[in-house]
Amino acid sequence: MLNIAKIRNGLVIDHIRAGLGIRIFNWLGLDKAKAPVAFIVNAPSKEMGTKDMLKIDETIAIDYALLGFIDHNITVNVIENEVITEKIHMTLPERVENVLVCKNPRCITQVEKSAPQVFVLSDRAKGVYRCEYCDEARGEIDLR
Amino acid sequence: MVTGRHLIEPKDFSIEELEGLFALAGRMEEQPREWRDAAKGKLLASLFFEPSTRTRLSFEAAMLRLGGSVIGFAEPGSSSAVKGESLADTIRTVSAYVDVIAMRNPKEGAALLASRFSTVPVVNGGDGGHHHPTQTLTDLLTIRSLKGRTEGLTVGFCGDLKFGRTVHSLVQGLARYPRNRFVFVSPPELRIPDFVTKEIIDKGGIEYLETEDFEKALPELDILYMTRVQKERFFNEEDYLRLKDSFILDGAKLRRAKADLAVLHPLPRVNEIAVEVDSDPRAAYFAQVRYGMFARMALFASILGVA
Ligand SMILES: [Zn+2]
Numbered sequence: 001m002l003n004i005a006k007i008r009n010g011l012v013i014d015h016i017r018a019g020l021g022i023r024i025f026n027w028l029g030l031d032k033a034k035a036p037v038a039f040i041v042n043a044p045s046k047e048m049g050t051k052d053m054l055k056i057d058e059t060i061a062i063d064y065a066l067l068g069f070i071d072h073n074i075t076v077n078v079i080e081n082e083v084i085t086e087k088i089h090m091t092l093p094e095r096v097e098n099v100l101v102c103k104n105p106r107c108i109t110q111v112e113k114s115a116p117q118v119f120v121l122s123d124r125a126k127g128v129y130r131c132e133y134c135d136e137a138r139g140e141i142d143l144r
Numbered sequence: 145m146v147t148g149r150h151l152i153e154p155k156d157f158s159i160e161e162l163e164g165l166f167a168l169a170g171r172m173e174e175q176p177r178e179w180r181d182a183a184k185g186k187l188l189a190s191l192f193f194e195p196s197t198r199t200r201l202s203f204e205a206a207m208l209r210l211g212g213s214v215i216g217f218a219e220p221g222s223s224s225a226v227k228g229e230s231l232a233d234t235i236r237t238v239s240a241y242v243d244v245i246a247m248r249n250p251k252e253g254a255a256l257l258a259s260r261f262s263t264v265p266v267v268n269g270g271d272g273g274h275h276h277p278t279q280t281l282t283d284l285l286t287i288r289s290l291k292g293r294t295e296g297l298t299v300g301f302c303g304d305l306k307f308g309r310t311v312h313s314l315v316q317g318l319a320r321y322p323r324n325r326f327v328f329v330s331p332p333e334l335r336i337p338d339f340v341t342k343e344i345i346d347k348g349g350i351e352y353l354e355t356e357d358f359e360k361a362l363p364e365l366d367i368l369y370m371t372r373v374q375k376e377r378f379f380n381e382e383d384y385l386r387l388k389d390s391f392i393l394d395g396a397k398l399r400r401a402k403a404d405l406a407v408l409h410p411l412p413r414v415n416e417i418a419v420e421v422d423s424d425p426r427a428a429y430f431a432q433v434r435y436g437m438f439a440r441m442a443l444f445a446s447i448l449g450v451a
Contacts (some may be wrong), residue, residue, distance in 0.1 A: 106272050108251040112231050115257055133253020134274060 002032075004038045004055060011062070012077040013054040018042055020071055021052025021115040027070065028062065030054070048073075065093035072127070091126055095120045100129060147449040150259040150266045152316050153275040165281065166288050168451055169435070169442035173289070179441065182450045183212035184434045189238045190216030191247040193231075193254070198411065199269050199278075202433075203246040205451070207442035210450070215242065232261045244447055245367040265447045268286065273309050279410055280313040281443065282436035287318075287367055289435060290406045290428055295321040298364050301392050302329040303371035303416055305336040310410045311371060312340050319348045325360050326352040331387045334377060358390055362400045366395070370416055370429075394418035398426065408432050 016024060017035065021041055028094035030037050035058030045051040067074060078086040100119045102109045109115050109131070118132040129138050148159050170177050188207040192200050195218060204214045231254060238245060239262040248269040255268035257274070270276040288294050298319060301311050305328055315336075318324045320399070326345065328336045335354060339356060345352050355361050362368070373391050378384040395405065398421060409417060409429040421427050445451040 017299065091399045104252065106250075108231065108249070108253040108257050108271070111251060112254075112257060114232065131253070133256055134272075135252075 004040065007036075007055055007057040007079050008082055010055070010057045010059055010079050012033065012050070012079060013056070013067075014075050014077060015045070015072050015073050016050070016052040016054070017047065017073065018050040018052055021054060023055060024052075024067070024070060024074075027066070028060070030052075030056065033058070033060070035060075049119050064088065064090065065096065066099065069093050069099060070098050076097055092121055092124055095132075096129065100131075100138050102131040102134060104131065104134050104137075107131060107134040107136060109133055145444075146446045148173040148265060149447060150255075150262075150268075151277050151443065151447070152255050152259055152266070152268045154277045154280040154313055155320075156277070156389065159320055162281070162284065165439070165442045165446060166285050169285050169447065170289065172441050172445075173435075173438045176281055179445065180199065180212055181447055182213040182445050183207065183210035186210075186212040186448050186450070187242040188212055188214045188216075188444070189242040189247075190214050190218075191234070191238065191245060191246045191249075192216070192218050193220045193247065193249040195219045196248050196270065196411075199248060202436050203267075203269060203440055206444055208435050209280045209437070210441055210445055212243075212444070212448075230309045231258060233328065233409070235261045235266075236263075244444060247309050267443065267447070273307070273428075276309060276313060278436070278440055278443065279310050280317045281439040282432060283310070283314045283369070283408060283410075286408060286428060286432045286435040287406070290431070291366065292317065294324075296323040297366040298325045298327065299331060299367040300327040300361055300365040301336070301371070302358060302361075302393070303372070303373045304334045304377060305330040306334040307377065307429055308371045309402045311336070311369065314369065315340055316344050319344050319350055326350065327365060328352065329356070329361050329391065330354075330357060331373070331383075331391065333379075333383070356390070358393075359400060362391075362397060362405075363402065365401060365405055368401070368405055368407045370407060370413070372412075372414055377400045388415075392416050392418060393421055395420045395424070398424060401426065 025039055038055040040053040042050045043053055072090045072092050074090045076088040077084045096119050098117050101117055119129040120132050122128050122130045189412040190203055207214050236257045244265050246267045246269050250272050252274040255272045259266040268275055268277055284294055305311050370393055373388055375384050405426045406428040407426050
């Protein structure tokens with residue numbers, strides 16, 4: 001594995017499904033980060049084969065609900081003085097706002113453009129979300 | 145207490161709240177005159193962004209029979225929606241005038257959206273093929289009034305069970321009560337969708353049967369809920385002609401049924417119930433219309449806090 005200097009205080013976003021890292025990098029706006037950021041793709045992983053990772057040398061605020069929605073297998077390690085002080089496991093959020101877009105042509109959100117797009121988790125095991133207005137199902141996979 | 149609440153989908157109200165409404169509707173049916181000033185000075189907005197004379201008249205009759213008044217529109221051509229006003233703005237405006245809104249809109253989720261912008265309670269009178277909770281209230285009240293209960297019944301559904309929103313809602317409504325059984329009678333093309341059998345019926349551990357044999361299913365039913373089989377639902381004329389008579393209720397078929405069967409239909413009917421059935425005491429679909437008005441009266445009186 002590549003040798004990347006340990007971070008002192010910051011976050012390691014680990015177990016990102018291979019290929020998804022770039023989207024999370026963009027989602028978190030890390031191109032504008034002031035601190036050093038390491039973006040590792042195709043790192044070997046026992047459980048996953050390969051995985052992506054992000055190391056941020058700064059403790060930035062993250063929308064964990066959104067991160068969990070994008071990939072609920074992700075773990076985030078919080079690093080303080082070069083030691084992991086917390087491991088945060090993602091879960092699928094109960095609801096997401098303005099992340100998914102409803103594609104049901106009969107849905108009120110198709111005509112009422114100012115309405116927020118709200119999706120509610122309806123099947124945690126399968127990761128299925130439903131539009132709060134019309135109940136149309138969207139899997140998390142749709143987003144990716 | 146349902147005072148001040150919206151009714152967007154049937155499950156917005158608990159079983160206890162529904163019981164309260166049905167008991168109130170029963171009192172209104174017995175002594176309608178006692179309620180003629182109950183909602184005096186209250187104003188209903190009846191907003192029909194899609195025409196439905198039947199549902200609109202039921203809402204308006206209910207409000208007027210409570211002594212309230214009604215404003216509104218019966219079709220989108222006379223609403224500001226045609227000028228491009230958003231639903232949110234229409235609702236914000238109208239809710240400044242009235243005490244309660246009843247609305248129908250062809251878009252799914254329209255009533256939920258309206259409820260987010262309204263300062264007064266919103267009653268969903270149908271949002272596309274999605275929810276129509278006052279129809280479900282009507283159906284449950286009819287069953288409760290005619291049978292004295294909404295549990296331990298064998299309920300048959302016949303016709304278009306695939307697209308029949310009223311069927312799905314009523315199944316869901318009845319599944320909340322113990323020991324009901326369902327018999328689904330339909331052509332294979334129009335059978336009850338999996339999301340109803342899997343998510344509502346199986347989850348509730350409820351007994352049900354699917355069949356194409358209407359005559360065989362009839363004798364065990366306590367309730368028969370008929371729906372229209374529309375020609376447009378079939379791929380070809382042949383299939384439609386072959387199947388349509390199998391799912392028509394007539395006097396001959398009715399002879400196989402229990403003496404205390406109640407035949408319901410959300411109306412309008414076309415030919416799925418032969419006219420000869422109308423004079424049979426088991427035909428309850430016009431009584432159902434009347435229960436629909438009492439259900440809406442009880443709903444308005446409760447929401448407005450004047451019951
Ligand atoms: Zn939708």
